[in-house]
Amino acid sequence: MTARPSRFMLGGRTYSPAASLLLATPFLLVLLLAFLLPLGMLLRESLFVPSFTVEHYRRVFDEPVYLRVMYRTIRISALVTLISLLLGYPLAAMMARTRGLMLNLLLVAVLLPLWTSVLVRTYAWLVLLQRNGVVNDLLTGLGLVDAPMQLLRTEGAVVLAMSHVLLPFVVLPLYATLRAIPDDYARAARMLGANGFAVFRHVTLPLSMPGITSGCVMVFLLALGFFVTPALIGGPQQMMLATLVQQQVTELLNWPFAGAIIGVLLLAVLGLMIVFHRVIRLDRFVGQA
């Protein structure tokens, strides 16, 4: 970037390495204090307490209780990812075809939940799903069930609420990808005799693969470490990884083991990021859609 004069080097000037480092120092200090040092210390707990050992990591995979939590976390995350994709694709596809006021309304529908507190959204589901809540009223009113059902503290409720919270993360990258596909491709396919479904199957779907991957990986990653929603909507029978870690820390003060669970989670996240780093456009999530 320094080699050719670029429009980013204002006035043809660049800051010297020393000046640049000075500008970056506050950033470095904040990340050191509230990101790097904490993560480093936690991983140190998991590996070097009392002395170097992988015992804590072995425990994560040895004890059936913890294996069950991990398996459940992966199962719920996968399910949430699948549901988000199935609900999000048609919405993103319609948004890609829409212009003007309607598009803005749809964007609000996607962005507003994204920026509304996750606690507010979780609380909303708690209210809707309670025994005498709106959903049960609706089910009994329609005669689908005879008596109000126990909806909270079920895996279904956790999956439903998490899908709702994470849905925008799959819609946004999909929308960006789908809108970038020129209409001409579909038109050409139609002129060659393809029907609507064939166009989708052979043109739109393959071209939107990067958006699908990006959105799904993002949702899956976020779901793996999800804390608030499963902790409040689910019961002990629906415990996921994050709640397990919280329990180890706040109730049992078992830092090394909590560190080991986090270590496993970080490895999974890092692995997925490395495999998919080409398709994941972080700037698409962070900054502008």
Added chain:
Amino acid sequence: MKRRSDLTAGRLAANAFAYGVAIFLLVPTALIVPMSFGPDRFLKFPPSGFTLEWYAAYFSDRDWLDSTFFSLRIAVLTSIVATVVGALVSLALVRGRLPGKPVFELLVVGPVIVPNIAIAIATYLVFDGLKLTGTTLGFVAAHTALAMPFVVFTILASLHRFDADLERAALSCGASPLQAFTWVTLPQILPGIVSAALFAFIISFDEPVISFFISDLDHRSLPRKMFEDIDYNVSPTLAAVATVLTGLTVLALVAGHFAGRGRQASPGACRPTSGN
């Protein structure tokens, strides 16, 4: 020039489904608003009447007010600190010959990639030792780190859009570099900076996971207080708090939209707080 084949039954069904999904996204939160004005002890929809009881309860409860003001203070400070720190590092990234630039770029995205529960537990471990739990400094540091990706990406975008010739022109007309920056560059990138500050505010104000762990008995952020109340006594006061919180978020978003003239401010951002 819509062809007739565009309007097949399949397309119509897909559109109806898509509208359904959009409504599904909005409905749960939207229902809380009318419910918060209902007199029912167990929130009902439709509410059986109208009352401001739960708002009165919110605004007269010491605990709720304390945590609200604590969160507000942290969010304002985080917004200022994160914007300044983020702007400086963005300048270094865009204009500087920053040694180890890839490392910095990795650090910028770090807080969105690492799950919040991991950052939260780790921060709790270290802050507990440093006596930073429950302190303004601790909260602001943690929330600034969390907001960094959003702030830096937003400011980078506005720096990249800035036309460097304008600054070059100012310099050749005799302005000092500082004058050129203050009077030419800064006003140009200001919308980006304002939306970055608003992002940081929202991220801090309703950040639930790190707050959950680094709050202490006397200093609880609003999200921590909400978490406790949802878990232990679901009272209708929560609906009032949730409505106020959502209203504030909408206000900040609208402000951001106008500040950014609807461009980079469109908060198409996945926020770290959603990862919880």
